Amino acid sequence: METVLVKILAVVLALSQVSTRPDEVRTHFDSTADRAQVLALLRGGCAHMRKVFEIEDLPLDELVDTALADPKALTSDIKAFHGINFADLGATYRELCKNETPDPSPIDEYGWMYGRSFEDPDGHGWGVNYMDMEAFKAQFAAENA
Numbered sequence: 001m002e003t004v005l006v007k008i009l010a011v012v013l014a015l016s017q018v019s020t021r022p023d024e025v026r027t028h029f030d031s032t033a034d035r036a037q038v039l040a041l042l043r044g045g046c047a048h049m050r051k052v053f054e055i056e057d058l059p060l061d062e063l064v065d066t067a068l069a070d071p072k073a074l075t076s077d078i079k080a081f082h083g084i085n086f087a088d089l090g091a092t093y094r095e096l097c098k099n100e101t102p103d104p105s106p107i108d109e110y111g112w113m114y115g116r117s118f119e120d121p122d123g124h125g126w127g128v129n130y131m132d133m134e135a136f137k138a139q140f141a142a143e144n145a
Contacts, residue, residue: 009092013029013041013045015045016041016042016045019045020041020044020045020048021044039095039096046096064093111135111139112131112132112139113131113136114129115128
């Protein structure tokens with residue numbers, strides 16, 4: 001996950017605690033032992049904000065999908081967007097505000113190459129890839145013709 005997104009989530013976690021459980025605010029969480037509690041706090045904070053700002057009935061999911069699909073956001077010179085991986089942002093929104101469970105091993109596809117990756121319980125990243133050399137050569141030849 002991108003550093004900027006981690007910082008944003010830290011602020012959201014603090015706001016979620018203050019708005020939903022002000023008597024139980026914590027400043028330290030263990031990434032393994034407290035994962036379920038942090039997820040519950042973030043989801044509670046999202047639900048609270050939707051209620052407070054009276055946007056529960058807005059088609060927020062469609063608005064977020066439209067905003068994240070905007071190619072100008074990905075290539076923009078807007079300094080506020082620098083360092084944000086919009087794919088991570090969309091997945092994070094779906095996990096926290098729509099209560100979806102993300103695929104723990106996303107597929108990386110490039111037409112002629114694909115792979116799966118995962119984290120072990122110690123947080124180490126692992127990946128397996130396959131590359132179709134004939135398809136790669138054909139694409140390379142077509143691009144350089």
